[in-house]
Amino acid sequence: MQEFVDxxxxxxxTIEAWVKAEWLIADRPGHQFSEQDLARARLIQDLKGDLGxxxxxxxxxxxxxxxxxxxxxxxxxIQAMRTTDVTRSH
Structure with a gap:
């Protein structure tokens, strides 16, 4: 959690409030966040702060x-399935 705060x-x-609002969802109990969560937090900050x-x-x-x-x-x-189907048919 401290690393994510930093x-x-x-x-x-704020992080706890965003988790409670389900804006952020920790990967595992104990609030271990991913890089995607960090990008999401930055987006939320931009939406709230810069865009109001x-x-x-x-x-x-x-x-x-x-x-x-x-x-x-x-x-x-779907694209992966199509690629697999094309490969199998040749």
Whole structure:
């Protein structure tokens, strides 16, 4: 947790609030965060600070980004299946 606090330049109470709001989700109990979590925290900081987005807006932006990420993963899986099918048919 301390490493994430240092790298994100957030205080522990802010991180706890964002975890409670499900804006950040630790990989494992004890708040072990990934590089993706750090990028997400920086995005939240930009949305709140630089752009003045309120909490409801941040929740919506994060939801839409998560949906987009899920669709990208699905598209990548479909492309991998197509590649496998083409390889098998030759």
């Amino acid at each position: 790298r994100s330049h957030l205080n522990a109470s 987005v309120n909490d409801e807006g941040i929740a919506l932006v994060l939801y839409l980004l998560d949906q987009l990420y899920g669709l990208r993963c699905l598209l990548r899986d």
